[in-house]
Amino acid sequence: MYKIQKAEKLADKIFLMDVEAPRVARHCQPGQFVIVKMDEKGERIPLTICDYDREAGTVTIVFQIVGASTDKMAELKEGDYFRDFTGPLGCASEFVEEDLEELKNKKIxxxxxGVGAAPVYPQVKWMHERGIDVDVIVGSKTKEMLILEKEMEAVAGNLYVCTDDGSYGHHGMVTSMIEKLVGEGKKYDRCVAIGPMIMMKFVCLLTKKLEIPTIVSMNPIMVDGTGMCGACRLQVGDEIKFACVDGPEFDGHLVDFDQAMKRQLMYKTEEGRAILKLQEGDTHHGGCGNCGGDN
Structure with missing residues (x-):
């Protein structure tokens, strides 16, 4: 059992929890995720790690209500428990293994x-702790939907906030802010974009034109989290990858976002899953490719 040390509502349908999970906290890195399960019969829910405290043995998760399971999870309070809290899973962000001196010479x-601020935060914090200043753009539909602004401001070199409706910060989408910064003379060696798939798609279309290498996190398409269900199968260049076991981070200029979004819609129905399994054959699942994960 994993005790919830803190439960907080960040915005409408968006919640933060600090969970006592010492073994996960000891080993996790930015970019990885956990799978939580509320009780013995509960659904397995993959969630990106938002923060961790190795000394306190806690891991911070942020989630948005998108269905019955997350709606039920939002009712959990401080002192309640998760039945399972499995992780860290997935691959850490690639910069964790990079030479620090080289990273310090790059502009990132x-x-x-939206909720993509949660997985971006630990990466920016990791950079800050190692003396690397980075620029951060955080976008949301409205001021009320903006999350982790103060936390991000404390670790970012420069923070730029955008709202679609202009209720706070820059009036416009994140892509317009990228164009504004580049137009003002900013030069970037790399971009890391995390958020809704449609946002990542248009960021990548822009950064490809601007010749800025871009990493994206495909955590929005994960379901099972272990490569067995086939939900997170995606085309990355000439290769078939699975976000949960090969990622969740990939070269955004190689990801086929249109195919991924189409699969995401099809996967929601039993008929759609059957069609995908028939069309994709042995490549439908990760790992062995023949595990029958959605049977």
Whole structure:
């Protein structure tokens, strides 16, 4: 059992929890995720790690209500428990293994859309702790939907906030802010974009034109989290990848976002899953490719 040390509502349908999970906290890195399960019969829910405290043995998760399971999870309070809290899963962000001196000489831009601010935060914090200043763009539909602004401001070199409706910060989408910064003479060696798939798609279309290498996190398409269900199968260049076991981060200029979004819609129905399994054959699942994950 994993005790919830803190439960907080960040915005409408968006919640933060600090969970006592010492073994996960000891080993997790930015970019990885956990799978939580409320009780023995509960659904397995993959969630990106928002923060961690190795000394306190806690891991911070942020989630948005998108269905019955997350709606039920939002009712959990401080002192309640998760039945399972499995992780860390997935691959850490690639910069964790890079030479620090080389990283310090690069100009990196992080772009977070909506709840994507949660997985962006630990990456920016990791950079800050190692003396690397990065620019961060955080976008949301409205001021009320903006999350983790103060936390991000404390670790970002420069923070730029955008709202679609202009109720706070820059009036416009994150792509317009990227164009504005580049137009003002900013030069970036790399971009990391995390948020809704449609946002990541248009960020990548822009950064490809601007010749800025871009990493995206495909955590929005994960379901099972272990490569067995086939939900997160995606085309990356000439290769078939699975977000949960090969990622969740990939070269955004190689990801086929249109195919991924189409699969995401099809996967929601039993008929759609059957069609995908028939069309994709042995490549439908990760790992062995023949595990029958959605049977």
């Amino acid at each position: 831009l992080f772009v977070a859309g």
